[in-house]
Amino acid sequence: MQVTDFYVSAPGKAILHGEHAVVHGKVALAVSLNLRTYLRLKATTSGKVCINLPNIDTFLSWDLSQLKQLVTYFHGKRDEVQRLDAELVRRLREFIGVTNGNLDTCSMATLSFLYLYLSLFGSGELPSLTLTVWSELPTGAGLGSSAAYSVCLAAALLCASGAIPPPLKEWEHTARWCQEELELINSWAFQGEMIIHGNPSGVDNAVGTWGGMLRFLAGKIIPLSRVPLLRILLTNTKVPRSTKVLVAGVKDKINKFPSIMVPVLDSVDAISCTCEKVLSEMTCEPITGEHYNILEELIDINQHHLNVMGVGHPALDRLCQVTLAKGLHSKLTGAGGGGCGITLLRPETDSLIVQSTVQELKDCGFDCWETSIGGPGAQQHSAISVKEEILEILNHY
Ligand SMILES: Nc1ncnc2c1ncn2[C@@H]1O[C@H](COP(=O)(O)OP(=O)(O)OP(=O)(O)O)[C@@H](O)[C@H]1O
Numbered sequence: 001m002q003v004t005d006f007y008v009s010a011p012g013k014a015i016l017h018g019e020h021a022v023v024h025g026k027v028a029l030a031v032s033l034n035l036r037t038y039l040r041l042k043a044t045t046s047g048k049v050c051i052n053l054p055n056i057d058t059f060l061s062w063d064l065s066q067l068k069q070l071v072t073y074f075h076g077k078r079d080e081v082q083r084l085d086a087e088l089v090r091r092l093r094e095f096i097g098v099t100n101g102n103l104d105t106c107s108m109a110t111l112s113f114l115y116l117y118l119s120l121f122g123s124g125e126l127p128s129l130t131l132t133v134w135s136e137l138p139t140g141a142g143l144g145s146s147a148a149y150s151v152c153l154a155a156a157l158l159c160a161s162g163a164i165p166p167p168l169k170e171w172e173h174t175a176r177w178c179q180e181e182l183e184l185i186n187s188w189a190f191q192g193e194m195i196i197h198g199n200p201s202g203v204d205n206a207v208g209t210w211g212g213m214l215r216f217l218a219g220k221i222i223p224l225s226r227v228p229l230l231r232i233l234l235t236n237t238k239v240p241r242s243t244k245v246l247v248a249g250v251k252d253k254i255n256k257f258p259s260i261m262v263p264v265l266d267s268v269d270a271i272s273c274t275c276e277k278v279l280s281e282m283t284c285e286p287i288t289g290e291h292y293n294i295l296e297e298l299i300d301i302n303q304h305h306l307n308v309m310g311v312g313h314p315a316l317d318r319l320c321q322v323t324l325a326k327g328l329h330s331k332l333t334g335a336g337g338g339g340c341g342i343t344l345l346r347p348e349t350d351s352l353i354v355q356s357t358v359q360e361l362k363d364c365g366f367d368c369w370e371t372s373i374g375g376p377g378a379q380q381h382s383a384i385s386v387k388e389e390i391l392e393i394l395n396h397y
Pocket residue numbers: 037053055056104105106107108109110133134135138139140141142143144145146147149196197204241242243244333334335336
C-alpha cells in the first residue's frame with residue numbers, strides 16, 4: 001500500500017438541463033453542489049477488507065483469502081481502463097449472491113467497490129484495508145450520490161495502489177490531483193457508475209471529479225469558467241427512485257416511438273445550448289430581467305419534455321405548482337421519477353418570498369433549502385479539514 005490512512009471527498013451535482021437526453025448523445029449542463037461525499041481509507045493488518053457505508057446501513061467484511069479466489073484469472077492493468085470486465089462482474093454477482101438482474105442499494109454499492117478494488121489490485125498483492133464512506137447527499141435522489149461515491153472510491157483506491165500519488169503536502173489542508181490524474185479517476189469512477197446505472201452518460205462522475213459548471217457532450221467535458229452566480233433552491237420530494245430503472249424506461253420509449261421521441265431529445269439539446277449562450281451573455285454584458293425570463297422559460301419547457309419522456313412524478317408536479325404560484329420556475333434534476341428538483345431564484349427575489357416558498361414545500365413533506373453551487377471536484381483532505389461531525393462518523397469504524 002502506498003498510503004496508509006487518508007481522506008478524500010467529491011461533490012454531488014445538479015443538472016441544469018440535459019438529463020436523459022445526454023445518455024443519447026445530447027448536450028447537458030451540470031454544476032457541482034456544496035454537498036459532498038467523504039471517504040476514509042485505512043490500511044490494516046487484519047487480513048480483511050471491510051467496508052462501512054452507514055448512509056445505506058451496509059457494513060461488510062471479507063477475508064483476503066476469499067477475495068483472492070476471485071482474481072485467479074485476472075490479468076488487467078490498472079492504468080488501462082477498458083470496458084467493464086463482464087466476467088469479473090459475473091463472478092462478483094455470484095460472490096455477493098445476486099442472482100436476478102436487479103440490484104438493491106447495498107448490492108450496487110458493494111459490487112462497484114469490489115469491482116474497483118479487484119481491478120486495481122487484482123494483478124498484485126491484495127491489501128488489507130478498511131474503507132468508510134459518509135455522504136451529505138441524499139442517496140438515490142437525483143443529486144449524483146452514486147457518482148460522488150464512485151469518484152471517492154476511484155480516487156482512494158488509485159492512490160492506495162500507487163497508480164496516482166496522494167496530492168496533499170504536509171502543510172496543506174486540501175489538495176487536488178493534476179489533469180491527467182483526474183482523467184484516470186474519472187474513467188475508473190465511470191466504471192463504478194456503469195455498475196450502478198447500467199448505461200451512464202458519464203456527466204455525473206465528470207462533475208464529481210472536476211467540480212464547477214460544465215458542458216458535457218458524448219464524453220467530451222468542457223468546463224465553463226465564466227458563469228454568473230446563480231441562486232438555486234433545491235427540493236427533495238423524498239420519493240425514492242432508481243436512476244438505472246428510469247434510464248432504461250426512457251430508452252424503451254425511444255425505441256418504441258423513435259419519430260416522436262428523437263425530436264424531444266433534439267429540443268432538450270437546443271435548450272441546453274440556449275441556456276449556455278444566455279449564461280455566457282450574462283457574464284459579459286449587464287444582467288437584465290430578460291436573461292432571467294429566458295432561463296425561466298427554458299426550465300418550464302424542459303420540465304414538460306421530461307414529463308413526455310416519462311420521468312415526471314406527481315410530487316414533482318406539486319413542486320412546480322407551489323413555486324409557480326410564487327412566480328418561481330422549477331424542473332426536476334437528475335433522473336427524475338421523484339427525487340430532487342431545482343428552482344431558479346432571481347437576484348431580486350425577495351427573501352420573504354423564498355422563506356414562504358420553502359415553508360410551503362416543507363408543508364408538502366419535502367426537504368427544501370437554498371444551495372450554493374460550483375464546489376471543488378475530487379480532493380484529498382487532511383483530517384483537520386474534514387467537518388468535525390463527518391470526521392467523527394468516518395473515524396467511528
Ligand atoms: N453514501 C453512499 N454510500 C454507499 N452507496 C451509495 C452512497 N450514495 C449512493 N450510493 C449508491 O448509489 C446508488 C444510488 O444511485 P442512483 O444513481 O440511483 O441515485 P443518485 O446518484 O443519487 O441520483 P442521479 O443518478 O439521478 O443523480 C445507491 O443505491 C447506492 O448503491
